Amino acid sequence: MTSSKMELFFAVVLLSSFYYLVVSDHQGDVLVTMKDSLNASGTQLTDWNPNQVNPCTWSKIICDGDNNVVSISLSNMGFTGTLSPKIGDLKALTTLVLQGNNITGKVPSEFGNLTSLTMLDLENNLLSGEIPPSIGSLKKLQFLILSQNNLTGIIPESLSGLPNLINLQLASNNLTGLIPDPLFQVSKYNFTGNHLNCGANFPHKCESNNEGNSNKSKTGAIIGIIAGLLAIIFLAILMLLFLWKGKHKGYKREVFVDVVGEIDRRIEFGQLKRFAWRELQLATDNFNEKNVLGQGGFGKVYKGVLQDNTKVAVKRLTDYESPGGDAAFHREVEMISVAVHRNLLRLIGFCTTPTERLLVYPYMQNLSVAYRLRELKPGEPFLDWPTRKRVALGTARGLEYLHEHCNPKIIHRDVKAANVLLDEDFEAVVGDFGLAKLVDVRKTDVTTQVRGTMGHIAPEYLSTGKSSERTDVFGYGIMLLELVTGQRAIDFSRLEDEDDVLLLDHVKKLQREKKLDLIVDHNLNGNYDVQDVEMMIQVALLCTQGSSEDRPAMSEVVRMLEGEGLAERWEEWQHVEITRRQEYERLQRRFDWAEDSIYNQDAIELSGGR
CATH class of the missing domain: 1.10.510.10 (Transferase(Phosphotransferase) domain 1)
Structure with missing residues (x-):
C-alpha cells in the first residue's frame, strides 16, 4: 500500500471513530438531559452516567447494531418532572414508553422530529396542554397512547394523516371539538371520558370505543x-x-399437549448476556437436583449463584431435539427480551450449545x-x-x-x-x-x-x-x-x-x-x-x-x-x-363419575410453571 493510500486509510478510520464518539456522546447528553428533566431520584437510572460515552450499555435502553438508541422504556418509575424537548434529537428512536408516572407539563412539539417512532406511550401521567400537531409527521407511528392525562384542546387534524396508525388511545382527558372522521377507521381507538363531538357521520361514538360491542x-x-x-x-x-x-x-x-407451530423469525438478542455453559454449570452445582425450583412442560428450573454472587434461576430446556424445540427457545428469548415492565420477569441472558438450551432469570426469593x-x-x-x-x-x-x-x-x-x-x-x-x-x-x-x-x-x-x-x-x-x-x-x-x-x-x-x-x-x-x-x-x-x-x-x-x-x-x-x-x-x-375412582389432587397440566 502506497504512503498516500495508507494516509487515506487511517484518515477514514479516524473519521469513523470520531463520528461514533460524537453520535454516542450526543445521545448520552440527550438521555442525561431527559433524566434530569424527569426529576429522577438518586437511586433511579444510576448507570445513566454522562462520563460513559456509550449509552447503549445503560439500563432501560436498547440500541441497534449501529449503536443508535432505538428504545426507551421507563414505565411506572414515579417520575414527577417534565418531558425534555431534546428527546426529539434521537432520530433512530422507535419506541418511547413513559406510562404510569406523574410527569407534568406539555408534550414537546419536538417529538414530531422522531421520524422513526412506531410507539409513543405516555398514558397515565399528568400531562397538560394540547396534543402537538407535529405528531402527525410521524408516518411510521403505529401506537399513540395518551389516555389518562389532562390534555386539552382539539384532536389535531394532522393525526388523520398517520398511514400506519393502528391503536389510538385518547380516553380520560379534557379534549374538546370534533373528532376527525378518518380516526374512526383506526383498528383500535378510545375517545371516552372527554368532551368531544363525533360529527353527523359517526353518531353515538364519542363515549364509546371499538374494542367490542x-x-x-x-x-x-x-x-x-x-x-x-x-x-x-x-x-x-x-x-x-x-x-x-x-x-x-x-x-x-x-x-402435556403441544401442537407445535412454525417459527421463522430473525432473533435480535439486544443487551442480553450470552452465558458460557461452564459458567451456568458451576452456578447450579452441576445442575444438582437439590437446586431444582420447579419443573414444567419445557424442562426444569434451577437455583444458581453466579461468580459475582448474583442469585439466578436457570431454565434448562429438555425438548430441544423435538420438532420446534429450538424454535420454542428462540421464541421465548425474543418474547422476554422485548417486554420490559416492572410486573414482568426480566430475562438476564441465555446459553446455547449443540445439545443445550438455557435461559437465565433473576432469582425470585419469595417464589x-x-x-x-x-x-x-x-x-x-x-x-x-x-x-x-x-x-x-x-x-x-x-x-x-x-x-x-x-x-x-x-x-x-x-x-x-x-x-x-x-x-x-x-x-x-x-x-x-x-x-x-x-x-x-x-x-x-x-x-x-x-x-x-x-x-x-x-x-x-x-x-x-x-x-x-x-x-x-x-x-x-x-x-x-x-x-x-x-x-x-x-x-x-x-x-x-x-x-x-x-x-x-x-x-x-x-x-x-x-x-x-x-x-x-x-x-x-x-x-x-x-x-x-x-x-x-x-x-x-x-x-x-x-x-x-x-x-x-x-x-x-x-x-x-x-x-x-x-x-x-x-x-x-x-x-x-x-x-x-x-x-x-x-x-x-351431566357426567357420571364412578364412586370408587381415584382422583388426582394436582391440577392437570398441559404445561406447568417453570
Missing part, C-alpha cells in the same frame, strides 16, 4: 354455553385418560403465588389480604403491557398463580413466557399451538385452538379466584361434598347463594375487606365469561381494580348470566 346478545350467550360444554367434554376425556393411565401404571403423571397460597412450609408467612390485592393489580398491569404495549403483542397463554412470581417486596412478576406467542397486530388469533393448564384454559381455546388476549383474560380471572380462595382451579376433593370440581363453578354457586365466608381463604382468618373481596370476585367472573367477546380487555380490568367502571359492567353481567344459566340448564348434560 357491549350489548350482550342471547346469541353470544349461547355461543359461550356451547363452548363451555365442549370444554367440559374435552376435560372429561382428559380426566378419564389421566385416571386410566394412573390406575394402570400406579403413579401420578402430568398430561410463586401458588407456593405462597398452598405449598408453604411450617412457619412461613402466608399472603395477607393487602398483598393479594397488590398481586392482583400488578399481574393485571403486566398482562396489559403484554397485550397493548408490545409490538407485536404477546399472548401469555398460561396465566395462573404458579406463573406469577413474587420479588423481595412481594410485588407480582409475571413469568413463564415459554408459552407466549407473537401475534401480528393485524390479526386477532392464531391457531398454531394449544398449551396451558386445565381449569385455567378458556373454553374457546380448547374447542378451536385459537388464542387471543381474551384467553389470557380468562386465565387471569381464574387466578383472581385462586387469590381469593387459596384453592386450585380443579379440586376433586370437592366431589365428596357434592360440590363442583371446577373452582369457577364452585365460586359462582357460592356467590349466588351469598356465602362469601365460604369463598374466602380460611387462612386469612377473617382479616380481609368484604367490599374488596366482592370487587375481586366480580372482576373474576367478568373475566371468565364463556363468550370471549364479553370479557373485558386487560386495560379495562386494571381500571376496574382501581375502582372505575365495575358497577356498570357487573349489573350488565348479572342480566346476561340469568339468560345464560337458563340456556345452560336446558342444554346441560
Whole structure:
C-alpha cells in the first residue's frame, strides 16, 4: 500500500471513530438531559452516567447494531418532572414508553422530529396542554397512547394523516371539538371520558370505543354455553385418560399437549448476556437436583449463584431435539427480551450449545403465588389480604403491557398463580413466557399451538385452538379466584361434598347463594375487606365469561381494580348470566363419575410453571 493510500486509510478510520464518539456522546447528553428533566431520584437510572460515552450499555435502553438508541422504556418509575424537548434529537428512536408516572407539563412539539417512532406511550401521567400537531409527521407511528392525562384542546387534524396508525388511545382527558372522521377507521381507538363531538357521520361514538360491542346478545350467550360444554367434554376425556393411565401404571403423571407451530423469525438478542455453559454449570452445582425450583412442560428450573454472587434461576430446556424445540427457545428469548415492565420477569441472558438450551432469570426469593397460597412450609408467612390485592393489580398491569404495549403483542397463554412470581417486596412478576406467542397486530388469533393448564384454559381455546388476549383474560380471572380462595382451579376433593370440581363453578354457586365466608381463604382468618373481596370476585367472573367477546380487555380490568367502571359492567353481567344459566340448564348434560375412582389432587397440566 502506497504512503498516500495508507494516509487515506487511517484518515477514514479516524473519521469513523470520531463520528461514533460524537453520535454516542450526543445521545448520552440527550438521555442525561431527559433524566434530569424527569426529576429522577438518586437511586433511579444510576448507570445513566454522562462520563460513559456509550449509552447503549445503560439500563432501560436498547440500541441497534449501529449503536443508535432505538428504545426507551421507563414505565411506572414515579417520575414527577417534565418531558425534555431534546428527546426529539434521537432520530433512530422507535419506541418511547413513559406510562404510569406523574410527569407534568406539555408534550414537546419536538417529538414530531422522531421520524422513526412506531410507539409513543405516555398514558397515565399528568400531562397538560394540547396534543402537538407535529405528531402527525410521524408516518411510521403505529401506537399513540395518551389516555389518562389532562390534555386539552382539539384532536389535531394532522393525526388523520398517520398511514400506519393502528391503536389510538385518547380516553380520560379534557379534549374538546370534533373528532376527525378518518380516526374512526383506526383498528383500535378510545375517545371516552372527554368532551368531544363525533360529527353527523359517526353518531353515538364519542363515549364509546371499538374494542367490542357491549350489548350482550342471547346469541353470544349461547355461543359461550356451547363452548363451555365442549370444554367440559374435552376435560372429561382428559380426566378419564389421566385416571386410566394412573390406575394402570400406579403413579401420578402430568398430561402435556403441544401442537407445535412454525417459527421463522430473525432473533435480535439486544443487551442480553450470552452465558458460557461452564459458567451456568458451576452456578447450579452441576445442575444438582437439590437446586431444582420447579419443573414444567419445557424442562426444569434451577437455583444458581453466579461468580459475582448474583442469585439466578436457570431454565434448562429438555425438548430441544423435538420438532420446534429450538424454535420454542428462540421464541421465548425474543418474547422476554422485548417486554420490559416492572410486573414482568426480566430475562438476564441465555446459553446455547449443540445439545443445550438455557435461559437465565433473576432469582425470585419469595417464589410463586401458588407456593405462597398452598405449598408453604411450617412457619412461613402466608399472603395477607393487602398483598393479594397488590398481586392482583400488578399481574393485571403486566398482562396489559403484554397485550397493548408490545409490538407485536404477546399472548401469555398460561396465566395462573404458579406463573406469577413474587420479588423481595412481594410485588407480582409475571413469568413463564415459554408459552407466549407473537401475534401480528393485524390479526386477532392464531391457531398454531394449544398449551396451558386445565381449569385455567378458556373454553374457546380448547374447542378451536385459537388464542387471543381474551384467553389470557380468562386465565387471569381464574387466578383472581385462586387469590381469593387459596384453592386450585380443579379440586376433586370437592366431589365428596357434592360440590363442583371446577373452582369457577364452585365460586359462582357460592356467590349466588351469598356465602362469601365460604369463598374466602380460611387462612386469612377473617382479616380481609368484604367490599374488596366482592370487587375481586366480580372482576373474576367478568373475566371468565364463556363468550370471549364479553370479557373485558386487560386495560379495562386494571381500571376496574382501581375502582372505575365495575358497577356498570357487573349489573350488565348479572342480566346476561340469568339468560345464560337458563340456556345452560336446558342444554346441560351431566357426567357420571364412578364412586370408587381415584382422583388426582394436582391440577392437570398441559404445561406447568417453570
